[in-house]
Amino acid sequence: MYQKLMDIYDRMYKHFGPRHWWPADTPFEVVVGAILTQSVAWRNVEQAIKNLKQAGLLDLVAIAHAELDELARLIRPTRYYNMKARKLQAFCRHVLENYDGSLERLFAKDLWPLREELLGIYGIGEETADSILLYAAEKPIFVVDAYTKRIFSRLGMVDADIKYGQLQRFFMDHIPPDVMLYNEYHAQIDAVGNNYCAAKKPSCGECPLRPLCGFASAV
DNA sequence: CTCCTGGATA
């Protein structure tokens, strides 16, 4: 299975090249982006982060003490801005109160205890937690998302209604825990999902995984 | 399951 998963990886990488994920200047910016991108296109997140930066609010302590209305106004492009303002503040206050505002101290924890702690913070579910763990804390955990499930179920490798944890275990059982590899693998999956493997009208003709995909053959 | 509730694209 390792060979097959790496064959898929190689085909994607040759097609798209390096994706340079996560697009952020600092680990804290990764966290902010991970929360803001929930169910929203990344281009909307870029505008919101720009707004926060200009307002001097792309900062853990500043967000912890900010007014929710002001936060919401700045992140408006990311939709669900009232909920996300609460989520950003919940994370920042957690780190401020328990780690003296230091992300490094939070990230010093071991992978799985840290994951459980992140999941306990309001607004952080499995995908957001794993994105923070891999792309900000640089822990070797495989990030799974809707694209991953759709692509690998269409490839015929997993069940269409597989749960998040099961799909994550599928990858981590077969691919050695390497931060750089997990980083690039998920980024490549996103590129396939974003450009070709759409839910309704997939563009199978140009997909680098077409030769391996039973779904593409049927389209 | 519903709610949350912007912006680019075609």
Next chain:
DNA sequence: TATCCCGGAG
């Protein structure tokens, strides 16, 4: 106008 986008809480 319809659709989709790097989900999570209640």
